Amino acid sequence: MFIRAPFLKEASRAVAFLSIPLLIFVAAIVCSDSSTNPDDEYAPRLSGCKDFQSGTAMDPRVSPDQDCIAYEFDDGVLHITHLNAGFNCCTGAELDIDSDGDLITITEADGDGAACYCLCLFDYEYFILNLEESQYTIKIIEPYLPDGDAVMEFTADFAAEKSDTFCLDRTSYPWGQYGWSGNLKSVSECGGFENFDGDNGNDSASCAIWSYNASGTLTIVHTNAVFNCCVEELTGDYNIDVEASLITIEEGEILMNGGCDCICPYDFEHEIVNLPPGEYTIKFFEPYLWNQDSLIFTIDLLVEQSGEFCVERPIPEQL
Known part of the structure; x- marks a missing residue:
């Protein structure tokens, strides 16, 4: 193999x-x-x-x-x-x-x-x-x-x-049958991770900053993901189709007391483990895109072990 x-x-x-x-x-x-x-x-x-x-x-x-x-x-x-x-x-x-x-x-x-x-x-x-x-x-x-x-x-x-x-x-790369899975490792407070400048402090763009290591773990930090200001929990749902070379990440929210009439930028840290290297299309589903571009990009883990993809998105202040 x-x-x-x-x-x-x-x-x-x-x-x-x-x-x-x-x-x-x-x-x-x-x-x-x-x-x-x-x-x-x-x-x-x-x-x-x-x-x-x-x-x-x-x-x-x-x-x-x-x-x-x-x-x-x-x-x-x-x-x-x-x-x-x-x-x-x-x-x-x-x-x-x-x-x-x-x-x-x-x-x-x-x-x-x-x-x-x-x-x-x-x-x-x-x-x-x-x-x-x-x-x-x-x-x-x-x-x-x-x-x-x-x-x-x-x-x-x-x-x-x-x-x-x-x-x-052993189940982790290079052993195992490669039971890949995704999880939401961490999420910031409103305004993003403190001292995180992976997107160079760009408040007019939403970025995916990714890295891949020898254990087959793909980490993606999604910056400036827009959600309601008053959330009880932010969530991540993952669909990993290795055969189709497609990874979809659906970000969501559980509102606190019905939410507020404002939105806020957050940073998400996603982790996908036991992922065999190869070329993948990464697609994010977000609830507050309106007419803005979706965050969709392709990475080749055989060639690069880190990178960044951004889309311009002026962040509105209210819903």
Whole structure:
């Protein structure tokens, strides 16, 4: 599954420094459409970008909403396969492995290949040698783990269990089935967000200032949206049609005591999560447009990660 995204992760070169006698075989791997398989039997190995429909994965039983570590221990050699590891599509991968007693910390990172505007799921295979047949805690630090998601960490007792698989469910990009959704993150008081100058203080225009991040979150701040002065609540309703490349945002109001005979400009902060990158038309529905232009624009998240679109709208003082 080749999933495009708008983020260029700066690669960090990995070097494994471990105390003797622990011996780890790690290297930077730049991926291609086919798996890398160096001559050294203990050299790390990175699959191509996984296509779950065609089964190009080391373990097709792992679905795209799972992040798994499969391990095998044999005669002092720990063989780890990280199933559905998230990396930039084009940089390859690198490792930094640290051992501290019975704790093994593995930090995975993008390699130093030229980055693309996309993330992808891979299977990443590597080895740790000269381990004791005892109990270890293994912790995997992943480069694109969304905020709030559980860290991959588990305890393995090689004396009791020579092989096992540990999995976590993940739903955020680049994992998951992409259950995108929208929510109204915040809304200003009458007059707009304090100290927000994204629209350069332009009171004669209504603007959509947007940004898109590596976790697949599209944030849109709609400035100078006109509503009644006396509202109990301002609302947002979202229809996200990825196949049709159309996102509609309907802003509304719940009036306080029937409302007042005046209107006021507000700023809305909308957030759409787990949105696959691509080209989208964004269309706002607003109740007080009269004969003014609607806020409709197209963005290409494969090319740009932020931008601004404005329409001229002198704001009337009364209804």
